[in-house]
Structure formats: C-alpha cells, structure tokens
Amino acid sequence: MPMRTCCLILACAIAVTAAAQPAVRYQPKTKVWVLETEHTSYALGVNERNELQHLYWGKKLARDEDYPQARSAAGFAFEAREGLTSEEYPGWGGMRYAEPCLKVTLEDGVRDVVLKYVSHQVRGDGLEIRLKDVNYDLFVELAWRVYPRSDVISKRATIRNQTKSPLALESAQSGVWYLPAGEGYRLSYLSGRWAGETQLVREPIHPGIKVLESRRGNTSHQLNPWFAIDAEGSAGEEHGRVWFGALGWSGNWRLSIEQTSHQQVRVTGGFNTFDFAYPLKPGESLETPPFYGGFTDLGFGEASRLLHRFERAEILPDRAAPRLRPVLYNSWEATEFHVNEEGQRQLAGRAAKLGVELFVMDDGWFGQRNDDKAGLGDWFVNPQKFPSGLKPLIAHVNSLGMKFGLWVEPEMINRNSDLFRAHPDWVIHFSGRPQTEGRNQMVLNMARADVKEHIFGVLDRLLAENDIKFIKWDMNRYFSEPGWPAVPAAEQRKIWVAYVRNVYEIIDRLRARHPSLEIESCSGGGGRVDLGILQRVEQVWTSDNTEAFDRMRIQDGFSFAYAPKVMMDWITDVPNMNGRTTPLKFRFLAAMMGSVGIGGNLNKWPDADMDLAKKMVALYKEIRATVQQGSLYRLCSPREGSLTANQYLSEDGKQAVLFAFLHSQQFRRPPPAIYLRGLDERKLYRIRTIDDKMTEKRETASGAFLMHRGLSFRLGGDFDSTAIVLERLD
Numbered sequence: 047m048p049m050r051t052c053c054l055i056l057a058c059a060i061a062v063t064a065a066a067q068p069a070v071r072y073q074p075k076t077k078v079w080v081l082e083t084e085h086t087s088y089a090l091g092v093n094e095r096n097e098l099q100h101l102y103w104g105k106k107l108a109r110d111e112d113y114p115q116a117r118s119a120a121g122f123a124f125e126a127r128e129g130l131t132s133e134e135y136p137g138w139g140g141m142r143y144a145e146p147c148l149k150v151t152l153e154d155g156v157r158d159v160v161l162k163y164v165s166h167q168v169r170g171d172g173l174e175i176r177l178k179d180v181n182y183d184l185f186v187e188l189a190w191r192v193y194p195r196s197d198v199i200s201k202r203a204t205i206r207n208q209t210k211s212p213l214a215l216e217s218a219q220s221g222v223w224y225l226p227a228g229e230g231y232r233l234s235y236l237s238g239r240w241a242g243e244t245q246l247v248r249e250p251i252h253p254g255i256k257v258l259e260s261r262r263g264n265t266s267h268q269l270n271p272w273f274a275i276d277a278e279g280s281a282g283e284e285h286g287r288v289w290f291g292a293l294g295w296s297g298n299w300r301l302s303i304e305q306t307s308h309q310q311v312r313v314t315g316g317f318n319t320f321d322f323a324y325p326l327k328p329g330e331s332l333e334t335p336p337f338y339g340g341f342t343d344l345g346f347g348e349a350s351r352l353l354h355r356f357e358r359a360e361i362l363p364d365r366a367a368p369r370l371r372p373v374l375y376n377s378w379e380a381t382e383f384h385v386n387e388e389g390q391r392q393l394a395g396r397a398a399k400l401g402v403e404l405f406v407m408d409d410g411w412f413g414q415r416n417d418d419k420a421g422l423g424d425w426f427v428n429p430q431k432f433p434s435g436l437k438p439l440i441a442h443v444n445s446l447g448m449k450f451g452l453w454v455e456p457e458m459i460n461r462n463s464d465l466f467r468a469h470p471d472w473v474i475h476f477s478g479r480p481q482t483e484g485r486n487q488m489v490l491n492m493a494r495a496d497v498k499e500h501i502f503g504v505l506d507r508l509l510a511e512n513d514i515k516f517i518k519w520d521m522n523r524y525f526s527e528p529g530w531p532a533v534p535a536a537e538q539r540k541i542w543v544a545y546v547r548n549v550y551e552i553i554d555r556l557r558a559r560h561p562s563l564e565i566e567s568c569s570g571g572g573g574r575v576d577l578g579i580l581q582r583v584e585q586v587w588t589s590d591n592t593e594a595f596d597r598m599r600i601q602d603g604f605s606f607a608y609a610p611k612v613m614m615d616w617i618t619d620v621p622n623m624n625g626r627t628t629p630l631k632f633r634f635l636a637a638m639m640g641s642v643g644i645g646g647n648l649n650k651w652p653d654a655d656m657d658l659a660k661k662m663v664a665l666y667k668e669i670r671a672t673v674q675q676g677s678l679y680r681l682c683s684p685r686e687g688s689l690t691a692n693q694y695l696s697e698d699g700k701q702a703v704l705f706a707f708l709h710s711q712q713f714r715r716p717p718p719a720i721y722l723r724g725l726d727e728r729k730l731y732r733i734r735t736i737d738d739k740m741t742e743k744r745e746t747a748s749g750a751f752l753m754h755r756g757l758s759f760r761l762g763g764d765f766d767s768t769a770i771v772l773e774r775l776d
C-alpha cells in the first residue's frame with residue numbers, strides 16, 4: 047500500500063476513533079473523568095486525599111493526557127482549603143471558608159461535613175459520583191449530564207441522610223462552577239423589576255462575593271438565575287471566551303459569584319440559603335435543582351445561541367418534536383376585567399380576520415371577578431358574564447379557525463372569595479400575625495397536599511369540561527409571612543422547596559392528562575422565567591410592559607439567556623406605559639423578534655391598522671420558523687446606540703431575517719451600516735424588503751456583500767423601523 051493511502055486510512059481511523067469517543071470517560075490510572083461536548087470539555091478527578099476536585103472547564107483538549115490530574119497542594123497554616131484545591135462539591139467543614147455547597151447541622155450538634163469520594167458510575171452521557179462524610183452516613187450523590195450538541199453540561203446533587211438521626215440542611219447547592227484561576231473576569235447578569243425585566247448588567251469581578259438571588263418565593267423580576275463571565279472583560283458578541291450558566295428553579299435561588307484570595311473565580315448555585323432549613327429524617331433525601339453551564343470562545347452571541355439551542359432541544363416540552371408557536375390574541379389590555387361573551391365574540395371575530403390562531407381570554411371570567419379585589423380561588427365560570435358557560439364562546443372561536451385559551455392564577459386567593467371563606471388556613475401565613483396582601487391577594491400554600499389536590503382537581507375539571515388548548519398560568523405577587531402553621535416549626539421552612547415542587551407536579555399532571563394542552567408562564571410579566579418552569583411551559587410572558595421601545599431593552603437582555611421562541615411579544619395600543627406613541631409598524635416588528643401576540647383593542651383599530659396588521663401577521667408566518675427555531679445574531683444593541691438590529695438565520699441557512707429600529711435620529715446623522723452574520727459568503731441571497739428603506743436598491747446580494755459591505759437604510763426621525771427577508775439562491 048502506498049505510504050499516502052496508508053496515512054490517509056490511519057488518519058481516518060483516528061478521526062473515527064475520536065468521533066466515537068464517549069461523551070463521558072474515566073481514566074482509572076489518573077482517576078480523572080472527562081466530560082466532553084462538541085467543542086468543550088469539563089474534567090474532574092480524585093486527589094490523594096480522596097477529595098473530588100474540579101480540574102478543567104473550557105475548550106475541548108486534544109488528548110486525554112492534556113487534562114491535569116487531581117492533586118492537593120501543601121499549604122501554610124493560614125491557607126484555606128479552597129486556596130489549594132478546587133473542590134467539586136465542598137461541604138462546610140475543616141478549613142474551608144469559601145461558599146460551601148453543603149452545610150449541615152446533625153442532631154448531636156456537629157456542624158462539620160467533610161466529603162470524600164466513594165464510588166462512581168458512567169451511564170451514557172451521564173456521570174454519577176457518590177461522596178460520603180468522613181464519619182457520618184451522610185451521602186451526596188452528584189450527577190452530571192452532557193448535552194454534546196449545545197456545549198452544555200448540567201450538574202445537580204442529591205443529599206441523603208442514611209444516619210439514624212434527623213438532621214437539618216442549611217445549605218444545599220446544586221454545585222459550583224470554577225473558572226481558570228486568574229483575575230480580570232467580568233460578570234454579566236440580568237436585573238430589573240416589574241415592567242422593566244431582564245436588563246443586562248455588566249461589571250468586573252473583584253475579590254469577595256457578589257450574590258444574585260430571589261427571596262420572593264418565585265424566580266423574580268429583579269434578578270434572573272443566569273450568568274455569563276468573560277475573560278479579561280474582553281469578549282464581544284462574536285469573539286472571546288465566555289462561560290455561562292443557569293439554574294433550573296422557579297423558587298428561592300441563589301448564585302454566589304466569588305473571587306477568592308487565590309484569584310479563583312467560582313460560581314456556586316442552588317437553593318437560596320436565606321431562611322433555608324430543610325430537615326431530613328433518617329432515610330430521607332433532598333435533590334437540588336439542575337445547574338447548567340456552558341462555554342464558548344465565540345463570544346456572547348454564540349453563548350446565547352448555544353443556550354437557545356439547548357432550550358429548544360433539551361428543555362422545552364416540545365423538545366422531541368418542535369412545534370411553532372401560534373399567533374395569539376389576548377384580551378387583557380382591551381377589556382381588563384370587563385369580559386363577557388358578546389365582547390369576546392366581537393374581539394375573536396376581529397382577531398380571526400388578522401390571521402390569529404389562538405384566542406386567549408384573560409382575567410375576569412370566573413367567580414365574582416369584576417376587579418382585582420375578588421374572585422381568585424373560585425375557578426368556576428361567572429354566570430352573569432357567561433350565562434351558558436364557556437362552551438358557546440369556545441365553539442365560536444373554533445368556528446373562526448382559532449384555538450381557545452384561558453387565563454388562570456391558581457396559586458392565589460382573594461379574601462373576598464368562596465375559597466377563602468371555606469379555607470382561610472390554606473393561605474401562607476404565621477398564626478396570629480398580619481397577612482400582607484399584594485394586589486389584594488394572598489398566596490395559597492401550595493406545599494400542602496390538600497391545596498395541591500384541590501387546585502389540580504379544579505383545573506383538571508375545567509380542562510376536561512371545556513375545549514381549552516392553552517392556559518396562561520399567572521402568579522401576581524411574591525411570598526410574605528411564609529409560615530405553615532399546620533406543621534411543626536422544624537418542618538415549616540420546607541415550604542420554599544415543597545411549594546415549587548408541587549406547582550411543578552400540578553403542571554406535569556395536567557399535561558399528562560391533557561396532552562394537547564400548551565401553557566404560558568406568567569408572573570406579573572417576567573417574574574417566573576427560568577429553566578425549571580421552561581421544562582413545563584411552551585412560552586413565557588416577557589413583561590407587562592408592552593411598550594415597543596422599552597421592549598427593545600427588555601427583549602435584548604432576555605435573549606442573552608432565553609430563546610426567542612419562548613419570548614411572548616404583544617402588539618398593543620398606544621400610548622402605553624410611558625405615554626409614548628410608536629407607529630404600528632415599529633410595534634409589529636418589535637414583537638416579531640419573538641413569538642407574536644396581539645393585545646390591543648381590535649374593536650377600535652381603524653381599517654388602515656387592520657390592513658397593516660393582516661400583512662404583518664402573514665409576513666410573520668412566513669418567517670416565524672426562522673425566528674423561533676433559528677439562530678439569533680444581535681447586530682446592534684439598544685444598550686449602545688440609537689439603532690437596534692437583530693438578525694435571525696434559519697436552521698438550514700436558507701432564510702435570514704433582519705429587523706432594524708431607529709429609536710431617535712439626532713444631528714441629521716444617518717444610521718450606521720448593518721453587517722449581517724452567519725451567511726455563506728459565496729452564495730447569492732434574494733432580498734425582499736417590506737418597504738423602500740434600503741439606500742442602495744438591490745434584488746440580490748452575495749453573503750460576502752451582506753456581511754462585509756453591509757446594508758444601509760434610510761431610517762429617520764423617531765421610532766422608524768424596517769425589515770428584510772433574505773432567501774438563499776442555491
């Protein structure tokens with residue numbers, strides 16, 4: 047055989063072997079586990095003290111020998127353990143002063159946990175490692191899962207009390223992510239408030255701890271359980287090393303971003319330790335939420351695209367067979383609580399003319415719900431507003447070719463409700479203490495088995511009796527006075543965990559019983575958006591603020607962590623929220639960057655608006671697969687200038703859509719050119735404009751032209767906007 051052919055065969059064989067490498071590998075000689083995704087790897091090992099040690103997280107290394115081995119360094123008396131060893135799951139015990147993953151009080155008063163490796167098991171893309179305290183039968187089972195295509199790895203822990211006595215967990219974290227030791231890292235995270243969610247914040251990481259958390263019972267509008275850290279604070283949208291992560295939990299959570307005195311940046315995440323005390327009787331266990339992490343050296347844009355892909359392929363309920371989100375109409379902003387059959391029929395008729403596919407009736411249809419002071423808890427149809435129940439309205443909506451959806455807020459109760467009159471003790475409260483109301487409502491104790499069964503029962507009946515294909519599941523206030531007087535004091539703080547688990551369980555059971563049901567998670571807008579709820583709902587309500595210019599920033603931040611497909615955007619009437627009047631086209635294009643809904647009072651829309659809306663909905667249907675299932679490129683950020691531009695590229699690369707928005711023109715300055723991304727340089731693309739705003743008219747352009755020469759648009763004045771659709775000519 048000639049030498050060249052032989053080399054070729056050898057090279058192929060090596061390539062095949064490399065490709066066939068399992069995603070999780072154990073090297074017994076070095077006691078190292080390697081977890082590999084397509085482009086990244088994560089390594090951990092056991093050192094000579096039997097401690098489980100983090101070794102590497104970053105770009106995939108070529109050879110197994112490239113990974114370090116676990117070793118503990120000898121330290122000076124004042125050196126803490128974490129200065130010497132990056133422990134994968136440190137208990138609070140010994141000379142450890144950094145944020146621990148586990149803190150326990152045992153019945154005999156011992157408050158010291160030192161965990162050592164016991165055993166492990168590799169199962170496909172998963173790895174499980176068992177740790178045990180040096181004295182007590184307190185076990186921690188750590189589980190990692192590799193998601194090769196999205197370059198994401200998840201970790202979670204199960205803490206088991208196998209001792210003969212009860213104990214209390216004071217901290218139970220999912221795990222800790224270590225970055226390569228060094229300084230100069232920068233943290234990105236999402237903060238906000240009601241009507242101003244998911245604003246991107248960036249700041250340098252310094253020695254000490256930065257805590258991101260929720261103490262509110264739900265995920266919160268204020269902070270979101272997502273982070274990204276870039277090296278030297280130098281990553282951009284399309285370049286630079288970025289480590290990112292997110293927790294899958296919709297209750298009290300905490301991320302501690304810490305830089306130790308040894309220049310070690312570590313991110314610990316899991317249940318919030320604030321007011322946390324979780325008792326475990328002998329034989330009991332607690333599983334933490336999953337903590338997902340990923341890495342890319344292609345900047346924040348790629349970090350987001352990886353997360354979006356991960357959510358679509360691994361998290362969302364339709365992960366096995368993705369479905370496109372329908373265009374919906376929602377009655378809230380049009381009617382508020384004043385819903386009735388005739389009014390909803392009228393709106394439905396107008397919505398159907400626009401091409402709406404799902405008609406959702408919001409708040410006001412049940413109990414004595416005429417304003418926000420009464421009715422929550424009474425999930426039966428209001429007989430004055432709907433004398434023949436919901437069936438005639440649903441039949442009408444269906445006859446117009448739309449599915450029917452309904453708003454519910456199952457976790458809440460008004461003092462003025464039959465449910466409260468029957469079960470005042472079902473509310474979260476401390477005996478004999480004030481019960482704070484928010485929006486005139488209180489929180490039902492979903493941790494209680496009887497409350498859980500009651501709520502499941504009423505929702506199950508509602509769905510069984512009516513052809514409801516979609517529910518918007520709302521939660522319009524945070525916890526306060528989080529007592530659970532029916533159980534002993536030592537058990538009461540379980541409420542933080544049990545509440546969320548039971549909400550999850552109700553949703554899971556409803557979905558199992560009503561397989562065609564789809565759900566939107568809402569909590570006064572974006573108060574419950576996280577990777578835990580997203581395993582159970584198709585979409586989330588991004589913000590109660592539907593004002594299109596404010597939405598530029600809210601949606602931009604949202605897109606760092608969450609896929610456009612789950613981001614619900616409505617077109618509503620103006621002026622809205624800030625008294626601003628943006629043109630209907632601007633509002634439509636802003637909404638078309640996610641999943642579209644219409645929320646205005648269609649009865650008042652003039653013919654010209656109805657015509658434009660009809661065209662925009664038709665256009666959206668042509669591009670929604672690209673927006674919802676494709677790759678997002680953030681080209682111009684609303685945080686940085688007066689132009690926002692986003693591009694979406696379909697999975698097969700055949701269609702691209704560009705949206706551009708000028709917020710406000712100053713000094714007669716023309717907007718900057720926009721450079722597209724991700725196209726094939728040598729292929730031609732047919733350009734379809736929705737208006738005549740391209741400065742240089744062209745019917746086609748090459749990928750190279752679009753990406754390197756860029757496109758300029760005649761955008762001027764305030765709130766001007768445009769969009770183009772590119773179809774690749776093969």
Ligand code: GLA
Nearest residue numbers: 378408409568569570571590
């Ligand atoms: C919350 C939601 C709104 C609407 C109202 C109804 O504020 O975020 O979209 O459903 O409740 O009361």
